[in-house]
Amino acid sequence: MRRNYILFCLLGVAAGLTFSAIAQERPNSTGAQSAAVPAAQGNATSQPATHTVAPAKTTLQTAEERAQRLEGEKRFRTNCGRCHQAPHKFPPRVMAAAIRHMRVRAMITDEDMRLILRYMTQ
């Protein structure tokens, strides 16, 4: 009887955690799909996720944004990937707080922090 009770409690906790995680994941499922790929798989040869470019932007701006995005992704995988699996993207203000925390904790450089923040909030 007690074993069943313990098992029931464990299953309840597991189910709760799973549903909570799924609920958190759902709005960012697209980002999660691309970010769930492990770090080394998409190293220097990785392609950015396809996205629609606004027609008003010039080709130069688009190329610059693309370059910054690639560099930000590279810095993310190089710095954050040492300890973390690739997360899905958080809202901008959440990511700004997290990156400030990681700047102190992981001692990433100022330049890396800016590029990673830009990449993670795009």
Place this chain on the structure above:
Amino acid sequence: MGNYPFKLDMQVALAKPIPRKRMQLWRGDFCPLPSENQWIYTRRIALALVLTVFFAIQTKAQTQPEEEVKPVPLLTGSGGFITTFDGGDPHLGPIVTPLLLVPIGRRWVFESRATFESDMVQVPGQSGFHGTVEKEVEYAQLDFIANPYMTVTVGRFLTPFGIYNERLYPIWIRNLASDPLILPIGLGPSNASTGAMVRGGFKANPKFNINYTAYFSALSTVSHLDSDRFAGGRLGIFVPAARLEIGGSFQHGLQNERSNAFGFHAIWQPPALPLDLRTEYARSISGSGYWAEAAYRLSQVPYLQNEFRRTQIVARMQQYFVGANTSDALPSVNTKLFEVGLNYYFMDGLKASSNYGREFSTEGNKNIWTLSLTYRFVVPLGHSGSE
């Protein structure tokens, strides 16, 4: 209530602490009053830190605004349930580790992490599992980002010795559920320090970055906030192109035997493979040892990619050698431990782990099985900026 299987009985002592418990004693059991020389040494370190802060503030005007997006306070952290069979004895280990992160203005951060955990075991003659809930403030620190090269921290902070305590300790980050045997070396009681620290990282050369830490910790005997008096530092070199970091740590004790501790660490992620290689060596008067860990993500398996890319296999080998002084936090005999594990990432922040370890020591060999489910949560305490 008497038949409740998870009742918390404050009267019951733990049968045997599981390996990953961080509540531990260190060399602070006997703390004589400091001599005059020790005070002079302490004052010199304090003066050096004050001057460092002063010059850091002087360079504040030269820095650029650091972020374009205003950060929001966060309540984050992790929760988990770890089941361990240590030599056949079952342990149930629920753990919750909330982290409060409060950015203040453009340059300040207050961060604090606490741990609530238990090690519940079966007690002969009683039904169910019993254990106490242990509470600890792991760190409560105020950070001032003085300039792009330096951050000044005051308060209670994780002792920056080696890489595991600061970077890999949270249960949702670590690859194996158990702590390395040498983890307590160089960390002080509760793995934390109370004092001041300067740290930072910068690009020293187009090919590599340097990160550094220097700190001073004062003696504290306050319950749940205890720390030893010592000073130390850590230096690391990171080569982004090779994804290689190597570094070393040093610490000088300023009480009791005034001994030194030092260590080395290395992290390498070969760019062509989803492989993490980590190793650490530490030595102190209490003992020495090393651990080496490899974790491989099965994303290169050509079939069932959705499942295999979420799967990781881990192996770790470690060895510990007893030193001249004994410590309750470290093994009492020379010990070898081999572990293999399997992790499955359901999604970001939710992970199931299992691992098997075989421990060899003169006290007897034993098997250690571990199953765990961990979850990382993030709750913004304000408008998060999402559309």
